[in-house]
Amino acid sequence: MNRYLKMIVFVSILGLFTSALLLGMNQLTNARIAANEEAKLKSMVLDGFDIPYTDTTINQVFDDTVTVEVIDGYTYYIDDATNALTFRFEGGGVWGPIIGLLTLDSDLETIVYITILEQEETPGLGGVVAERPYLSTFEGKLMTIDIKKEALDTSDSEVDAITGATRTSDAFETILNSTYETVIPIWENNQE
Numbered sequence: 708m709n710r711y712l713k714m715i716v717f718v719s720i721l722g723l724f725t726s727a728l729l730l731g732m733n734q735l736t737n738a739r740i741a742a743n744e745e746a747k748l749k750s751m752v753l754d755g756f757d758i759p760y761t762d763t764t765i766n767q768v769f770d771d772t773v774t775v776e777v778i779d780g781y782t783y784y785i786d787d788a789t790n791a792l793t794f795r796f797e798g799g800g801v802w803g804p805i806i807g808l809l810t811l812d813s814d815l816e817t818i819v820y821i822t823i824l825e826q827e828e829t830p831g832l833g834g835v836v837a838e839r840p841y842l843s844t845f846e847g848k849l850m851t852i853d854i855k856k857e858a859l860d861t862s863d864s865e866v867d868a869i870t871g872a873t874r875t876s877d878a879f880e881t882i883l884n885s886t887y888e889t890v891i892p893i894w895e896n897n898q899e
Contacts, residue, residue: 748824749773755793755810755820756786778897781890791819794890798882801874803827805836805882811850815891818845818852821883833875841869850887854880 746762749769753760760768774785784793790813797806804827810820823837835841845852849863854876856868868876 751808751822751824752784752793752810755784755808755822756789756791757820758786779893781893783890783894789813792894793820794886794894795824796882796886796890798878798885800826800828800836800878800882801833801872802829805879809883809886815895816849818848818850821845828872828875833869833872835869835872836875836879850891851884852880 746765749765750760752773753765753769756773758768758772772787774787776783776785781794785791786793791810792813792815793808793810795806796809797804799805804825805823806825807821807823809818811817812819821842823842826834826837828834828836844866848866851864853862853865854868855865856873856876
């Protein structure tokens with residue numbers, strides 16, 4: 708019986724020690740994880756504005772060139788030199804949320820850049836929505852976007868749908884357009 712009691716005490720002490728170790732490591736890494744997420748967001752905003760930076764200068768460049776405004780719960784990033792505007796979009800894709808950043812020229816209609824922060828679409832099919840070659844097809848297009856299957860003559864606001872991923876294309880169109888229709892009026896109403 709004494710042997711079992713010693714084993715129980717040993718296992719309890721070992722469990723408490725490892726739990727304390729894991730909690731300590733969690734506290735140490737939380738700040739680093741948050742800083743990395745912030746740097747990732749800043750880099751994507753700067754990429755949208757085509758502002759050069761390095762890993763060591765990203766925070767200073769961001770602070771010197773970008774103004775951040777929060778209006779009615781929406782965060783807007785403004786390029787101080789060009790007045791281009793970046794904001795977050797989010798909505799349901801086929802398999803999960805599609806979250807990204809949309810950068811518009813100062814006219815608030817022309818797409819300058821789109822990047823995806825998170826998506827769960829099928830790799831090789833709907834997952835193409837996050838690939839730079841596909842996202843580049845939006846650059847220079849006017850809002851509101853019309854994503855068409857096999858569009859032969861893409862107009863100022865038309866973009867080809869992702870081959871084999873019609874539902875993802877439809878969802879992406881809805882996400883972009885509904886966010887634009889919500890976010891831009893809020894921005895414009897607060898600029899007067």
